[in-house]
Amino acid sequence: MSSILILVGTESGNAQMVGETLMDEFSAKGHDVDMAMDDATLDGLDLPARDVLLVVTSTHGLGELPDNIIPVHDALGEEKPDLSGLKYGVIALGDQTYSDTFCKAGKTMDALLAELGAHKVGERLEIDACTQPLPDEDALTWGEEWLAQLG
Template structure:
């Protein structure tokens, strides 16, 4: 059974809600899924997942939410190579913010690529200006990718 580690960066709960909906979807497909809340690099590495799924909203001026930033910083500073590991990133944002739209997700995607992880697909960007319920876009995407 393949393992999936879920890490979430949320400000108002939207990314957490997507993760709550993704958990049973992925388990129903036969994956062993663990949501790391809060995400801790040592715990995630110890779980030895086949795939990392990162779901993040964007805050401030394109910043990573406080709930995910320590994990992101640990990955950036310790640089654990993800060679042979897959990853997927779902970015939640609002395109009315211009250049900072889904900036946190983009930063995470870029870092996972630098760590030599293998993206299972391009980052999914979910625009709150077009979609009221992010899970309506995220769940079909996840079902297709996994």
């Protein structure tokens, strides 16, 4: 079983709902799961010591990261830790009516983790608020497939 950290970036609570749903589901399957959201810091997350990271983030404004995940993103960009021992996945929430910035926060985190050497597992899940009012349903289906790919 894997030790999984779910890092949530949220403004309105939808990404938090997805993170909590997946935490419950993964825990029920025997995985050791923690969730970080409020007051998350890079030091507190200790990513180099982790096995698996799942980023669940919404996008707001003109493609910005949610306020609560900005400190982690900025610290990763500044400190550039070696994350070559980390597997990760990304669930990005957005609104396709903003086509230029759809799921941009998730794409931003995905690119940064790859740049730092982390190994992406599966494809990024992009959830459109216009077509999926209950994002946790899509996330559950994706999460089962993602867990199977972790090996």
